[in-house]
Amino acid sequence: MSNSHEREVDELSGTETTGHVWDGIKELNTPLPRWWLWTFYGTIIWAIGYVIAYPAIPLISGATSGVLGYSSRGALDDKLELAKEAQAVFVDQIASMSVDDIVANDELARFARAGGASVFKVYCTQCHGSGAQGGNGYPNLNDDEWIWGGSVDQIYTTIAHGARYDADPDTHINEMPVFGDDYLSPEEIESVSKYVASLSGVEGGAATEEGKTLFEDNCVACHGEGGAGEPDLGAPALNNAIWLYGGTLADIEAQVTRPRHGEMPAWSLKLDDATVKELAVYVHSLGGGQ
């Protein structure tokens, strides 16, 4: 290894060498352009400023906070606060209006549907499904059968006070007798079940005189003439294709023998009134609202 005191220019490339030679191989000096260098220095200075101004250095429980006091959580809170303020004009109106008036107002109805849709995903999908399609024992909210009534006001009442929910004195309450215990013999249950099945053409149904008499004696009081249903009492219609606990003859017999009853929370105890109204407007808009 050797070096020279003179600046040397490489013949082939015309570039200055650094004077370093290894085994006859010379190292060319190709310096960085100065603008690049200053940009590099600039980024270092920027980084120092950033470390001072913003949270940067991780510590055991958290990080340095930075003189600007910025935090992404705080920034999110600010944005949520702003969003709330922006929504206040709608939310305040919704809180002060009846659900019928909200539905009649295009702008408010649109806002309520959007808000209701997101609240629905949080609180309702666990039972009613993400598409509000329900399931066995959980009503489908898209269809046109409503146990407690399908007007937006009736839906609002149901959501606000729930069904068979003890903590709310205004909750919907009804109970179908356990006919299998004492009221009816197994033969009578079979007979009335076949009659009920015949009302909507379920396979195995038979409209016998005995069944009809049993139905009129035991069922019409709640389920209405011809099984038309009575939303005020929460008695489902029996003359259509929609069955909460299954639509085969066996399902019907099981329900008459030992009825099952669902329970729904009173959401007014957990959510504010405007949110419950938004939910009602949303559910009402799913396609079956009356």
Added chain:
Amino acid sequence: MLDIKKDDPGQIEEFDAEAVNKAGVRQPLYAARKKVFPKRATGNFRRFKWLVMLLTLGVYYITPWLRWDRGPYAPDQFVLVDLANRRFYFAFIEIWPQEFYYVAGMLVMAGIGLFLITSTVGRAWCGYTCPQTVWVDLFLVVERAIEGDRNARMKLDAAPWSFDKVWRRLLKHVTWILIGVATGGAWIFYFADAPTLFWDFVHFDAPSVAYMTVAILTATTYTFGGIMREQVCTYMCPWPRIQAAMLDEYSLTVTYNEWRGEPRSKHAKKMAAQGKPVGDCVDCNACVAVCPMGIDIRDGQQLECITCALCIDACDGVMDKLGKERGLISYATLNDYNNNMRVAMGHDVHQQGDPVSHIVPANVRKPDGGGFVDRIRNTNWRSIIRPRTLLYFGVWSAIGIAMLFILATRERLDLNVLHDRNPLYVMLSDGAVRNGYDVKILNMTPEPRQVTLTLVGLEGGAMKLADGSDAVTSMVLDVEPDKVLPLRLYVQTDPKLLTEKPQKFELVATDADAGEESRVTVKFEAP
């Protein structure tokens, strides 16, 4: 204890070493830029470049102010990129976001066009139309007007600070910044109604993004065009690297014709009198003085050369004065250049060492002095036409024609239908099945339209809107100009009538007045 006796220098090993980074020999890690002071050139290419500059800058600054009547429902700006409403207007063409493939097609065309241009006329983009080149040219005009031409500028640069230097420099930089502001200012007018935005801008009522854009573009224009200049092309731009792959031996490049220039001499007459061979180059360095990139074209084709051809103008001027043929520096292909070099070097072609030293001027000129021998080739336009460039041109024009065809035949009424994913279907109390759809009717003309939506091919099917209208098989809807009409549509039928699952049927949007129709095949799901 080491067994080294003091006062015995023979015991200490001496090294034949010198510090690599000794203060006296240490090389700088970073090189300062050497300023380039391009001299004003005159000639055909300079005139052409003035024209291109006038045209490109004119198009850039004036376009946003041109108007184009589109009726009362659409903006009247000739070119408008309406980001807020997601529309792009260019004369009679209106593009919606889903038609962005036009822009993609334009970019592909621009790419292939660049290949085409490069493989034929070399780096014409760099030399004439690249914004960097145009704006540097503009900034140089300002610099020359204020500080004088090359020699005056070099003198001023070397001079100590004085009142004269301060005001000239100040005026120059202020003018540059004003040009930068105008550049950024023109840019924002493409994105909003120009007169309105201008009024708002000067009254400080414009959106902050407008001021930020102008500030950023002012900074980049001033920095790139005024301060960094040739360094942008040399260090920052990828195109000089890419062009190496694009050029071939038939591409036009700005070439110093060594075969007639060498041996160069400042004392041509004296040399000739002494009987020594002498070429046409008188080593006047006029080509170096005008070069905005600070290179010597006589070193051959270089990465830095943007082929602005100003050295051709400079050299042609000198050749005219000397009474010699123009074109010592000229646009030439490598192929022709190599041929001419072979002629110039005679049978010395395979000699070792610097080829230039083997050039014999007598080989290229006719003995009577009347021009060049016949074997010398002049590059002409025929070099442009060859399979490669024809292929580029074919692909380029095929894309262009395809785009024009699509543009001419595109529908301005569109129907989008999205089936509900959850639930797929809903059973109704009367035994019917209902499917839900999100329907969008797109009226892509700036006129209000009446569109008929029809249900076709679903046995017993009927549709209604979510707002509770009656079940029908055909409904008439008013669609606002240049808007999307979103609908929540329910379709229901008796599942016993279905012939397949899922059942396919059609939704048809028709505008009878315009004779336009959009059909969508839709699925009807059932248990």
